[in-house]
Amino acid sequence: MAAAPKRRRVGKVEIATDLRNQIVRGDLGEGDQLPTEAALIDRYGTSRNTVREGLAILVGEGLVVAKRPHGYFVRDGHRMEYRPQSDLTVRPDDVPKDVFLTELADAGRTPTQTIDVAIVRPPADVAARLGLSDDEHAVVRRRVRFLEGAPYMTNDSYFPLTLAQGTAIMSPEDIARGANRVLADAGHVQVRAVDEFTIRMPTPDEQHRLALGPGTPVARQFTTGYDRHGKALRVAITILPGDRHTIVIDRPGLPDPEAEPS
Amino acid sequence: MAAAPKRRRVGKVEIATDLRNQIVRGDLGEGDQLPTEAALIDRYGTSRNTVREGLAILVGEGLVVAKRPHGYFVRDGHRMEYRPQSDLTVRPDDVPKDVFLTELADAGRTPTQTIDVAIVRPPADVAARLGLSDDEHAVVRRRVRFLEGAPYMTNDSYFPLTLAQGTAIMSPEDIARGANRVLADAGHVQVRAVDEFTIRMPTPDEQHRLALGPGTPVARQFTTGYDRHGKALRVAITILPGDRHTIVIDRPGLPDPEAEPS
DNA sequence: TGATATGGATTGTCTGGACAATCCATATAA
DNA sequence: TTATATGGATTGTCCAGACAATCCATATCA
Numbered sequence: 150m151a152a153a154p155k156r157r158r159v160g161k162v163e164i165a166t167d168l169r170n171q172i173v174r175g176d177l178g179e180g181d182q183l184p185t186e187a188a189l190i191d192r193y194g195t196s197r198n199t200v201r202e203g204l205a206i207l208v209g210e211g212l213v214v215a216k217r218p219h220g221y222f223v224r225d226g227h228r229m230e231y232r233p234q235s236d237l238t239v240r241p242d243d244v245p246k247d248v249f250l251t252e253l254a255d256a257g258r259t260p261t262q263t264i265d266v267a268i269v270r271p272p273a274d275v276a277a278r279l280g281l282s283d284d285e286h287a288v289v290r291r292r293v294r295f296l297e298g299a300p301y302m303t304n305d306s307y308f309p310l311t312l313a314q315g316t317a318i319m320s321p322e323d324i325a326r327g328a329n330r331v332l333a334d335a336g337h338v339q340v341r342a343v344d345e346f347t348i349r350m351p352t353p354d355e356q357h358r359l360a361l362g363p364g365t366p367v368a369r370q371f372t373t374g375y376d377r378h379g380k381a382l383r384v385a386i387t388i389l390p391g392d393r394h395t396i397v398i399d400r401p402g403l404p405d406p407e408a409e410p411s
Numbered sequence: 412m413a414a415a416p417k418r419r420r421v422g423k424v425e426i427a428t429d430l431r432n433q434i435v436r437g438d439l440g441e442g443d444q445l446p447t448e449a450a451l452i453d454r455y456g457t458s459r460n461t462v463r464e465g466l467a468i469l470v471g472e473g474l475v476v477a478k479r480p481h482g483y484f485v486r487d488g489h490r491m492e493y494r495p496q497s498d499l500t501v502r503p504d505d506v507p508k509d510v511f512l513t514e515l516a517d518a519g520r521t522p523t524q525t526i527d528v529a530i531v532r533p534p535a536d537v538a539a540r541l542g543l544s545d546d547e548h549a550v551v552r553r554r555v556r557f558l559e560g561a562p563y564m565t566n567d568s569y570f571p572l573t574l575a576q577g578t579a580i581m582s583p584e585d586i587a588r589g590a591n592r593v594l595a596d597a598g599h600v601q602v603r604a605v606d607e608f609t610i611r612m613p614t615p616d617e618q619h620r621l622a623l624g625p626g627t628p629v630a631r632q633f634t635t636g637y638d639r640h641g642k643a644l645r646v647a648i649t650i651l652p653g654d655r656h657t658i659v660i661d662r663p664g665l666p667d668p669e670a671e672p673s
Numbered sequence: 674t675g676a677t678a679t680g681g682a683t684t685g686t687c688t689g690g691a692c693a694a695t696c697c698a699t700a701t702a703a
Numbered sequence: 704t705t706a707t708a709t710g711g712a713t714t715g716t717c718c719a720g721a722c723a724a725t726c727c728a729t730a731t732c733a
Contacts, residue, residue, distance in 0.1 A: 160686070166615070185713065196688045201714085209471060209625070210612040218695050218713040228609065234662060344660040347490065348610055348630045348653030350472045353428075363471070366628030366653065368610045391610030391628065398606040398660060400496060422716070447683065458718045463684085480683040480725050678731070685724070694715070701708070 159193045164203030167193075172212055172223055183213065183221040211364035211392060224362075224392070229301065231394045233344055233370065233387075262294045266321040268310060271384075275307050278373045278384045288313040290321075290328070293358060300359045301393050306385040312337055328383070329374070337382050345371040346396070351388070359390050366391040421455045426465030429455075434474055434485055445475065445483040473626035473654060486624075486654070491563065493656045495606055495632065495649075524556045528583040530572060533646075537569050540635045540646045550575040552583075552590070555620060562621045563655050568647040574599055590645070591636070599644050607633040608658070613650070621652050628653040 171177045184192065189200040204221055207213040215221050271279065271287040279287060287307045294302050306328060308318055316331050317324050324331060329339050351359070351367045361367070370387040389396070433439045446454065451462040466483055469475040477483050533541065533549040541549060549569045556564050568590065570580055578593050579586050586593060591601050613621070613629045623629070632649040651658070 158687095169615075187713080196690095198689080199687060202686085210614075212612075215714070216696095217715065218697090220713065233660075340663075342662040344658075344662065346608070346630070346658040346660075348628050348651070348656070348658075350626055350628060352472075353431075364612055366610050366612060368608070368630070389610070394610070396606075396608040396610075398495075398608075400604040400606065401602075420717095449683080460719085461717060464716085477684070478726095479685065480727090482683065674733100676731105676733080679729085680727105681729100682727085683725085686722085688721080689719095691718080692716085695713085697710105697712085699709085699711100701706100703704100703706075 159195055159199075161199050161202035161206060164189065164193055164195070164200060165206035168203070168207060169210075169212060172207075177223050179223050179225040181223045182219070183223070185220055208362075209364045211362075211366075214362050227393075228395045229296075229393055230397050231302075231389060232397050232399070233372065234398060260294055260296050262292050262323070264321045264323065265291045266319060267291070271307050274371070275384045275386070278371065279307060279309055279381045281309060286310040288318060290318065299393075301390065303355070303358055303388045304385055305387075306383055308332075308383050309381075312382065332382055337376055339374040339382050340377045341375045343371075343373050343375075345373075347371075348391075351390075355388055359388065361390055362392075368394070368396065421457055421461075423461050423464035423468060426451065426455055426457070426462060427468035430465070430469060431472075431474060434469075439485050441485050441487040443485050444481075445485070447482055470624075471626045473624075473628075476624050489655075490657045491558075491655055492659050493564075493651060494659050494661075495634070496660060522556055522558050524554050524585070526583045526585065527553045528581060529553070533569050536633070537646045537648070540633065541569060541571055541643045543571060548572040550580055552580065563652065565617070565620055565650045566647055567649075568645055570594075570645050571643075574644065594644055599638055601636040601644050602639045603637045605633075605635050605637075607635075609633075610653075613652075617650055621650065623652055624654075630656070630658065 168177075168183060177183065183189075183204070186197055186200050186204070189203070190197055193200065193203075204213065204215070208215060208221075212224060213221050214224050267289050268286050269289050270276075270283075270285075271281060271289070275287070276283070276285070281287060288310055290304075290306045290308075292304045292306075293300050294304065308328070312332060312335070313319055316335065318328050318331055332339065347369050348366060349369065351361050351365070355361065355367060359367070368387075368389040368391065370385075370389065372383075372385040372387065373381055374383045374385075376382055430439075430445060439445065445451075445466070448459055448462050448466070451465070452459055455462065455465075466475065466477070470477060470483075474486060475483050476486050529551050530548050531551050532538075532545075532547075533543060533551070537549070538545070538547070543549060550572055552568045552570075554566045554568075555562050556566065570590070574594060574597070575581055578597065580590050580593055594601065609631045610628060611631065613623050613627070617623065617629060621629070630651040630653065632647075632651065634645075634647040634649065635643055636645045636647075638644055
């Protein structure tokens with residue numbers, strides 16, 4: 150009967166803790182609706198503002214989403230696997246690997262994407278990785294990828310203009326053989342890549358592009374590709390919504406990934 | 412002069428946008444204090460509640476921290492590099508690699524850690540990766556690592572009890588040669604590892620253990636180590652505060668990390 | 674000099690109320 | 704039957720005020 154706590158004073162933290170416990174215990178399952186604000190006001194005997202602040206804590210933790218004007222709901226935890234090492238293939242974590250590709254076709258889950266191409270002065274962090282000076286330009290292919298209509302990542306790939314000029318990279322179409330193959334065919338073979346992931350809250354722009362709810366952090370992945378001479382051929386910025394992905398990295402043959410400090 | 416906007420109605424979003432612009436433009440640098448709530452009430456002509464909600468947006472984005480009772484300050488963006496492939500060595504991103512080790516010693520920045528060891532029934536996700544049934548136990552080494560007194564990660568390593576029993580793993584001391592070496596000496600050589608990263612907001616427990624401010628997401632890393640027969644030897648759960656780390660992964664020799672969809 | 678007290682500045686928490694925005698189900702009208 | 708209007712339920716936004724908590728600088732006192 151999890152009735153009103155006995156504490157004389159109930160604050161937003163107590164409300165959030167109580168509801169969170171119900172969620173992690175499973176009393177409230179994924180997708181379930183939480184009590185309405187009015188019901189919580191009754192249950193905890195506080196003002197509406199305090200109830201809302203308690204709910205805001207859970208929303209900020211990404212545990213709960215508010216759907217106006219229907220109420221608050223427990224968020225669902227499905228995530229896709231993202232394997233930066235192989236390619237951008239993505240699949241739900243509850244689907245066996247083999248099944249995924251066929252299921253994609255079956256269920257009409259074919260990924261779609263929007264592409265837009267521009268010639269820009271790259272941002273400073275991109276320019277630094279590409280080894281471009283201030284007045285050099287780059288080609289950027291900006292893509293938003295969708296699965297079942299919902300955006301699941303953005304990928305902005307920057308190429309030095311001198312490399313991309315006159316190639317299929319300049320065209321805002323899907324490149325079936327891959328941009329790296331285009332570069333390789335022109336003699337620029339990518340032999341090494343470095344990924345840098347930073348974890349942070351999204352900018353308003355990212356929130357909009359990826360339709361992110363509140364309390365959803367993102368991973369921002371910088372991928373820098375190099376040729377055999379160490380020259381940077383491309384820099385990709387991938388934004389991965391935290392609530393839709395698990396990033397999986399396979400490390401075959403590495404003997405000691407978690408070494409204790411020496 | 413960036414005076415009060417001319418809009419008839421100023422809401423929390425406008426306040427947050429205006430202040431955010433000042434931060435990203437650099438008018439307000441890292442560590443600078445924002446105007447006080449009272450000053451913002453004057454500037455925007457709204458109630459205190461609305462001003463606070465505007466500030467809460469920036470706090471939620473991790474752009475601003477509140478230090479009671481001193482005011483709101485622009486957060487600083489220093490991050491350490493974390494390379495799961497090599498080891499747990501961590502260094503600030505603004506320090507050249509070579510300098511770091513000596514500087515660590517110079518500045519007394521030697522990492523410290525707390526260790527606590529327990530025999531537990533592992534959580535379901537750990538048990539699944541270790542291939543343990545419901546009634547089998549595991550040894551967990553829970554560590555919190557500090558740099559300059561501030562916690563920068565937690566690492567909970569689970570070992571099947573049958574493997575760890577009677578070894579140095581059971582002792583709540585630093586294992587100089589590394590836990591993996593201990594296992595290897597007992598004939599369990601780890602030859603492969605898989606990392607899984609999920610991005611999310613921290614639990615209250617994690618907030619407490621890592622002294623996380625609001626608006627700070629975390630990366631939760633599952634590292635599963637296998638021997639040559641594919642048997643899982645250990646599972647480590649590493650929690651990385653998003654505001655303190657960049658995760659760097661080197662991919663030598665991989666030809667096409669960012670392949671376009673075929 | 675040194676310890677203690679006081680007050681000020683600032684943010685944190687909570688109350689209570691008013692109106693707007695959104696979606697849904699139902700009732701009504703064409 | 705179909706389209707339109709209405710009202711209800713619920714969350715979103717904003718206002719105004721009260722008091723608590725925390726840290727700091729200053730003044731006071733021993």
